[in-house]
Amino acid sequence: MMNKRALMTSVLAGAVVAAAGSAAQAAERDQIRIVGSSTVYPFASYVAEEFGATTGHPTPVIESTGSGGGMKIFCEGDGPDTVDITNASRRMKPSEFERCADNGVTDITEIVIGADGIVIAQTTANAAMNLSREQLTLAVAAEVPKNGKLVDNPYENWNEIDSSLPDREITVYGPPSTSGTRDAFEELVMEAATEEMDGYDEPYTTVRNDGPYVDSGENDNLIVQKIQNDTEALGIFGYSFLEENTDVIEAVTIDGVEPTPEAISAEEYPVSRSLFFYTKNSHFDHVAGMEGYVSLFLSEQMIGGQGLLKGQGLIPLPQKMREGVRARFERRGELELADLK
Amino acid sequence: MNEEKTGADGAGDKLTADARLQRRHRAERRFRGVCIGALGLAGAFLVLFLGSMVVAALPAFTQTEVKVEVDFTNPDQAWRAIDPELNSIVSRGVTRVLPNRLENNPELAGKRFEEWVLAKAEIDQFRKGKGSLDEEVRERVERFEEAGRFRYTFNHWLFTEGDSKLPEMAGLKAAIVGSIYVLALTLAFAFPIGVLSAIYLEEFAPDNRFTQAVEININNLAAVPSILFGLLGLAIMINFFGVPRSSAIAGGLTLGLMTLPIVIISTRAALRAVPHSIREGALAMGATRWQTVRDHVLPMSLPGILTGTIIGLAQAMGETAPLLLIGMVAYIPDVPGSVTDAATVMPAQIYSWASMPQQAFVERTAAAILVLLTVLIALNATAVYLRRRFERRW
Numbered sequence: 001m002m003n004k005r006a007l008m009t010s011v012l013a014g015a016v017v018a019a020a021g022s023a024a025q026a027a028e029r030d031q032i033r034i035v036g037s038s039t040v041y042p043f044a045s046y047v048a049e050e051f052g053a054t055t056g057h058p059t060p061v062i063e064s065t066g067s068g069g070g071m072k073i074f075c076e077g078d079g080p081d082t083v084d085i086t087n088a089s090r091r092m093k094p095s096e097f098e099r100c101a102d103n104g105v106t107d108i109t110e111i112v113i114g115a116d117g118i119v120i121a122q123t124t125a126n127a128a129m130n131l132s133r134e135q136l137t138l139a140v141a142a143e144v145p146k147n148g149k150l151v152d153n154p155y156e157n158w159n160e161i162d163s164s165l166p167d168r169e170i171t172v173y174g175p176p177s178t179s180g181t182r183d184a185f186e187e188l189v190m191e192a193a194t195e196e197m198d199g200y201d202e203p204y205t206t207v208r209n210d211g212p213y214v215d216s217g218e219n220d221n222l223i224v225q226k227i228q229n230d231t232e233a234l235g236i237f238g239y240s241f242l243e244e245n246t247d248v249i250e251a252v253t254i255d256g257v258e259p260t261p262e263a264i265s266a267e268e269y270p271v272s273r274s275l276f277f278y279t280k281n282s283h284f285d286h287v288a289g290m291e292g293y294v295s296l297f298l299s300e301q302m303i304g305g306q307g308l309l310k311g312q313g314l315i316p317l318p319q320k321m322r323e324g325v326r327a328r329f330e331r332r333g334e335l336e337l338a339d340l341k
Numbered sequence: 342m343n344e345e346k347t348g349a350d351g352a353g354d355k356l357t358a359d360a361r362l363q364r365r366h367r368a369e370r371r372f373r374g375v376c377i378g379a380l381g382l383a384g385a386f387l388v389l390f391l392g393s394m395v396v397a398a399l400p401a402f403t404q405t406e407v408k409v410e411v412d413f414t415n416p417d418q419a420w421r422a423i424d425p426e427l428n429s430i431v432s433r434g435v436t437r438v439l440p441n442r443l444e445n446n447p448e449l450a451g452k453r454f455e456e457w458v459l460a461k462a463e464i465d466q467f468r469k470g471k472g473s474l475d476e477e478v479r480e481r482v483e484r485f486e487e488a489g490r491f492r493y494t495f496n497h498w499l500f501t502e503g504d505s506k507l508p509e510m511a512g513l514k515a516a517i518v519g520s521i522y523v524l525a526l527t528l529a530f531a532f533p534i535g536v537l538s539a540i541y542l543e544e545f546a547p548d549n550r551f552t553q554a555v556e557i558n559i560n561n562l563a564a565v566p567s568i569l570f571g572l573l574g575l576a577i578m579i580n581f582f583g584v585p586r587s588s589a590i591a592g593g594l595t596l597g598l599m600t601l602p603i604v605i606i607s608t609r610a611a612l613r614a615v616p617h618s619i620r621e622g623a624l625a626m627g628a629t630r631w632q633t634v635r636d637h638v639l640p641m642s643l644p645g646i647l648t649g650t651i652i653g654l655a656q657a658m659g660e661t662a663p664l665l666l667i668g669m670v671a672y673i674p675d676v677p678g679s680v681t682d683a684a685t686v687m688p689a690q691i692y693s694w695a696s697m698p699q700q701a702f703v704e705r706t707a708a709a710i711l712v713l714l715t716v717l718i719a720l721n722a723t724a725v726y727l728r729r730r731f732e733r734r735w
Contacts, residue, residue, distance in 0.1 A: 045672040046506040063671040244698040
């Protein structure tokens with residue numbers, strides 16, 4: 001009898017909860033919803049945490065979906081059920097802007113929060129290494145020019161590319177094609193190098209998949225661990241991961257420039273990029289605290305020259321640019337398709 | 342043995358029989374050796390895995406505190422009640438809430454006192470012999486060390502705080518509460534529907550093409566990769582029914598769908614294990630089908646049903662893939678207050694911590710894994726206990 005009653009109770013409880021669930025409806029929110037880049041995620045969640053701890057608002061929810069994934073969700077539509085902000089480690093693409101516009105997301109403000117360098121690193125056990133963007137491209141491109149035409153990449157050792165490079169097998173652990181870091185690497189290293197090089201008719205960004213370049217997932221920590229175990233290998237990841245692990249890994253200089261915060265913000269270091277987020281301006285009136293969150297993010301305390309995000313690995317923008325960004329946010333400067341081309 | 346014959350050359354046959362017997366015994370010993378070897382290998386992997394996890398996790402259970410002076414004598418300057426000079430040592434989680442603290446405790450105004458507060462994770466890591474500090478900070482840490490202004494305490498923040506970007510303040514509370522919500526909803530959804538479906542299929546349904554097709558489909562569903570249930574959850578629950586993204590209800594319904602076939606299959610197996618004589622006895626006494634099921638078959642099969650359900654739940658608890666698609670693998674430090682609030686679960690939190698750059702998160706990830714394993718072991722132990730406790734023999 002005991003068992004029977006227990007069973008009946010659980011059946012009843014199940015029915016009640018199921019009914020309550022289906023009745024739940026989304027209303028105007030007091031919790032900000034953010035998606036987007038895994039590179040911006042640590043900074044955004046730091047600000048979100050500070051925002052939740054120091055104001056009465058709930059902490060914004062931030063999903064790390066990658067820049068492309070974030071744009072996809074962001075552009076799904078406008079309204080209380082949709083996300084408010086997407087983070088990106090690259091600019092919005094014109095195609096993404098058009099998709100947004102098709103789905104009714106027209107009033108968007110673009111905000112630059114700072115810069116991030118992409119570092120090519122190895123363990124400190126190795127001798128210091130310098131690579132040019134051309135050499136790096138020849139190591140990871142699917143096809144390279146040989147005797148005037150493009151052939152499948154034959155290089156397996158660095159010294160086959162240039163005799164001045166060490167006799168080490170080419171192994172590069174890097175981000176997969178869904179990652180903003182990968183987009184930036186392709187653009188800033190491969191595209192930039194192949195524009196200048198003989199043998200490529202047009203900018204070339206196809207990465208080889210015959211072994212030497214290893215897709216290592218969105219998790220930069222994993223890449224840091226891999227290059228510690230595989231001491232021959234190089235790894236590609238964001239600057240903040242270098243900063244946190246200087247005792248075990250070091251950066252390869254690119255075109256002779258070391259990725260220091262100064263070199264990255266001055267754009268001397270060639271493989272650096274700006275970090276962004278995009279806001280849906282129609283949401284400012286409907287989502288409590290959204291304005292406060294963005295203002296906190298853009299404050300000197302956060303993205304300033306000595307701001308808290310600097311400690312998290314963000315490379316601050318120059319003073320002038322920070323003021324420009326704040327001014328654009330104040331007037332909710334609307335993003336135009338022409339800006340992105 | 343049956344080859345052993347009596348006769349003139351019986352002795353020779355006996356010899357070959359003995360040799361054969363020995364050969365068979367040798368084969369058995371070999372086989373047993375291989376089996377023990379396999380068991381040993383599995384055990385060694387388990388010990389290695391658990392051991393490395395425990396070793397990595399242990400430092401996470403202690404946390405450095407630092408003794409500082411808190412000075413609320415000037416209430417307008419509450420944000421600098423702890424000397425901003427010490428910002429390189431004291432956790433940001435302590436200093437940023439100083440104004441709120443004064444506001445909530447007005448009696449502190451005008452007071453000045455010494456207090457143990459949370460130190461930064463970098464300091465904690467440095468004292469544990471990991472990572473490096475800037476020259477200036479290191480000298481200060483050494484001075485503090487000599488003055489006895491550091492101490493280790495039990496890292497209760499790991500259990501009383503939600504997720505945080507500050508490793509020293511990062512905790513599992515929001516994820517644990519989220520996991521409880523999600524599991525309760527999974528149970529509430531999968532258990533009644535699963536058990537009722539199984540009872541119908543096993544006790545009432547006629548055996549025809551239709552029920553056979555249903556049965557095959559249920560068996561197939563149990564083998565479907567979990568990520569597909571995430572896609573289903575996204576398409577049906579969120580996009581069609583409008584369940585809020587990232588909410589515990591979305592997670593519970595999605596994982597409930599995933600657990601449903603397991604519950605149905607284990608319930609059917611448990612029902613089938615009840616001997617037919619019991620049903621026949623009840624029917625012979627004039628009981629209806631429903632009475633037979635309610636009063637005899639169900640109580641007897643309950644241990645099996647519960648075991649299957651708990652194992653299904655344990656599986657759901659360790660799942661992240663489907664939750665990724667419905668937005669539950671996210672930065673959600675607040676404890677959910679209702680089933681429609683944004684929530685995250687323990688494996689999702691572990692996944693997030695594993696990708697953080699700070700070294701202090703490495704040990705916290707391992708600690709979180711240990712906590713999750715403990716909960717899973719507790720769940721499975723409950724399943725074993727229930728089976729033992731209610732098992733009936735006939």
